[in-house]
Amino acid sequence: MVSKEISDSVRSWKFLIMVAIVLLTCLGALYASLSDFGEAIKGGTADDDFFFLKLFTHSNGSLPSYIVFISFLGPLLGISMGFDCVNSEQNKGTLSRVLAQPIYRDYVINTKFTAALMVLSSLFLALGFLVLGFGLIFLGIPPTADEFLRILVFSVISIVYVAFWLNLSILFSVKFRQTATSALAGISVWLFFTIFYNIIVNLIAKGLAPARFVNENQVVKFQGFIQNLMRFNPGQLFNDATTTLLRPSIRSLGPLTTEQTIGAIPSPLPLDQSLMLVWPQVTVLIGGTILFFAIAYTMFIRREIRSR
Amino acid sequence: MENAVIQLKNVSKKYGDFMAVNQLNLSIQQGEIFGLLGPNGAGKSTTILMLMGLTEPCDGSVEVCGINSTTHPIEVKRKVGYLPEDVGFYDDWSGLDNLIYTARLNGLEPKEAKARAAELMERVGLADQKDKKTGKYSKGMRQRLGLADVLIKNPDVIILDEPTTGIDPKGVQELLNLIVELRDEHQMTVLFSSHNLHQVQQVCDRVGIFVDGKLLAEGNIEELSKQLFTHGKYLIELGIDASFKNIPDAQVLENMLTSLEGIQSIKKEDEYFEIECLADISSGIAKAVMDADYKLRYLNKKEYGLDAIYNRYFEGGVSHA
Numbered sequence: 001m002v003s004k005e006i007s008d009s010v011r012s013w014k015f016l017i018m019v020a021i022v023l024l025t026c027l028g029a030l031y032a033s034l035s036d037f038g039e040a041i042k043g044g045t046a047d048d049d050f051f052f053l054k055l056f057t058h059s060n061g062s063l064p065s066y067i068v069f070i071s072f073l074g075p076l077l078g079i080s081m082g083f084d085c086v087n088s089e090q091n092k093g094t095l096s097r098v099l100a101q102p103i104y105r106d107y108v109i110n111t112k113f114t115a116a117l118m119v120l121s122s123l124f125l126a127l128g129f130l131v132l133g134f135g136l137i138f139l140g141i142p143p144t145a146d147e148f149l150r151i152l153v154f155s156v157i158s159i160v161y162v163a164f165w166l167n168l169s170i171l172f173s174v175k176f177r178q179t180a181t182s183a184l185a186g187i188s189v190w191l192f193f194t195i196f197y198n199i200i201v202n203l204i205a206k207g208l209a210p211a212r213f214v215n216e217n218q219v220v221k222f223q224g225f226i227q228n229l230m231r232f233n234p235g236q237l238f239n240d241a242t243t244t245l246l247r248p249s250i251r252s253l254g255p256l257t258t259e260q261t262i263g264a265i266p267s268p269l270p271l272d273q274s275l276m277l278v279w280p281q282v283t284v285l286i287g288g289t290i291l292f293f294a295i296a297y298t299m300f301i302r303r304e305i306r307s308r
Numbered sequence: 309m310e311n312a313v314i315q316l317k318n319v320s321k322k323y324g325d326f327m328a329v330n331q332l333n334l335s336i337q338q339g340e341i342f343g344l345l346g347p348n349g350a351g352k353s354t355t356i357l358m359l360m361g362l363t364e365p366c367d368g369s370v371e372v373c374g375i376n377s378t379t380h381p382i383e384v385k386r387k388v389g390y391l392p393e394d395v396g397f398y399d400d401w402s403g404l405d406n407l408i409y410t411a412r413l414n415g416l417e418p419k420e421a422k423a424r425a426a427e428l429m430e431r432v433g434l435a436d437q438k439d440k441k442t443g444k445y446s447k448g449m450r451q452r453l454g455l456a457d458v459l460i461k462n463p464d465v466i467i468l469d470e471p472t473t474g475i476d477p478k479g480v481q482e483l484l485n486l487i488v489e490l491r492d493e494h495q496m497t498v499l500f501s502s503h504n505l506h507q508v509q510q511v512c513d514r515v516g517i518f519v520d521g522k523l524l525a526e527g528n529i530e531e532l533s534k535q536l537f538t539h540g541k542y543l544i545e546l547g548i549d550a551s552f553k554n555i556p557d558a559q560v561l562e563n564m565l566t567s568l569e570g571i572q573s574i575k576k577e578d579e580y581f582e583i584e585c586l587a588d589i590s591s592g593i594a595k596a597v598m599d600a601d602y603k604l605r606y607l608n609k610k611e612y613g614l615d616a617i618y619n620r621y622f623e624g625g626v627s628h629a
Contacts, residue, residue: 092396092397092398092399093392093394093395093396093397094396094397094398095396096362096390096392096395096396097392097395097396097397097410097454097457098413099362100360100362100385100388100389100390100392101385101410101413101414101461102382102383102385102386102413102414102415102461103382103385103413104382304357304362304363305357305362305363
């Protein structure tokens with residue numbers, strides 16, 4: 001069944017279109033970062049030893065960088081793969097036929113998820129390595145082991161992030177009978193988080209902003225509060241996680257006071273430390289993914305399957 | 309009964325306040341073609357879904373081949389082939405591929421699956437269309453493919469939910485013949501739901517009439533008419549001319565008619581009689597009229613077939629029961 005689902009999704013038009021868009025934007029991003037790469041590596045910051053990571057994060061200003069593209073298009077890819085997976089089968093009348101066969105009902109939804117995840121994983125790993133390979137050709141130096149691992153972990157986190165959206169859209173596809181409804185629901189959630197959520201948080205921040213002369217503890221508290229608000233947004237979590245991984249010099253995601261930074265040597269963090277830093281973010285993403293899948297699963301198992 | 313293949317006991321299913329199936333008892337024997345006859349929304353499909361374990365009954369027990377469908381649906385699905393109403397296929401696959409997929413879901417090896425699928429395509433008369441995409445199949449072809457799809461697991465029981473809707477008469481005929489042939493070859497048990505009376509009459513050994521979630525009557529056609537028409541099978545309308553007689557209310561004739569054999573009841577209104585009887589005794593009635601010296605105006609015989617049964621229950625609803 002998994003192989004059928006994979007071939008189904010790979011052959012479908014919407015997937016081809018999405019892949020084409022992602023590929024093109026990635027190439028664009030790669031071009032943007034390479035075009036003035038010489039400039040980028042001249043500066044004297046702590047990140048400078050990590051040429052390859054710069055490929056993913058740097059941009060010449062005309063086009064966004066690779067990670068920005070992924071954080072923007074990843075959800076769309078996930079939604080497009082999941083939004084019609086259950087209800088289109090139902091509308092075609094194939095669901096009741098498949099369920100009349102001696103298979104467990106959860107096979108259906110499990111395969112939907114596994115197949116989509118496998119396709120996505122191979123896509124993202126391939127993209128990551130593609131960028132890496134181009135980097136090799138253009139830069140002429142091989143990446144260090146640390147860089148390579150970071151890129152690998154980054155790819156895995158991207159997959160988790162897209163899987164999160166995939167599951168959300170699978171949930172909608174179980175919930176709504178019309179494919180259009182579930183697609184719109186998925187896209188509207190995505191739009192809400194990419195555009196409106198930031199606006200709302202900004203409004204709250206403005207309203208609650210402390211006066212200029214309060215003590216610094218209060219300012220730190222306020223900053224922390226706003227940041228926590230932002231972290232309800234899965235996109236924000238993803239950005240936090242990936243930028244930390246790809247910019248080893250980032251040492252904290254919250255506000256730091258001057259006292260805390262005094263004495264710190266501005267050197268890059270080792271990979272395990274970076275991972276520790278983003279672990280909460282990754283956990284939340286995985287947790288959300290599992291939560292949505294669980295909801296979709298129970299809804300599907302308890303559903304009565306009518307023909308059409 | 310001893311070896312009932314399908315056994316429903318006191319099964320009820322409620323959707324909110326709506327009673328879809330109400331205290332249903334039904335048993336179907338091995339090798340029988342059972343017709344579930346009822347208007348739309350009578351609970352036929354719901355009953356079938358419960359048989360397949362695709363929905364849970366609120367009350368009562370459902371057993372197929374001695375296995376409880378509610379708790380062990382997988383075992384039931386291994387033995388039962390189910391053709392849903394308006395079956396769907398993966399449109400961009402060929403008919404053969406669709407069958408192979410089902411076969412694989414039933415645990416057949418790829419080679420075996422392919423051979424069996426090809427064989428069944430031939431059986432249902434789609435051999436020359438097997439590589440065509442199912443999206444381009446006509447309705448009749450889809451139903452035949454659906455039947456092949458059901459047969460691929462070599463079932464003991466097949467359940468067909470309104471298999472004949474939307475097919476032209478010739479297609480219906482072929483499909484029905486196929487069903488009967490299959491039963492004769494493999495001694496399969498067939499449960500066949502329909503709202504089309506004539507098709508049911510044609511192929512089914514026994515029929516259950518289903519209205520508003522209740523099984524009103526079951527049995528073969530003869531038993532049904534006996535069960536449903538306690539008043540007799542024929543209704544004869546008789547009109548006479550009694551105006552020239554001294555006793556215009558024709559009491560004499562009524563007495564004479566009552567003595568005839570097979571008469572069940574007589575309703576009289578001046579010169580008009582409604583006589584219900586078990587056999588066709590119109591000639592006897594005519595003779596009685598002559599013997600009593602009345603003029604016969606008209607004699608009209610109405611036969612109660614399944615048609616009448618159908619109309620009686622489906623148009624009148626439960627009030628007649």
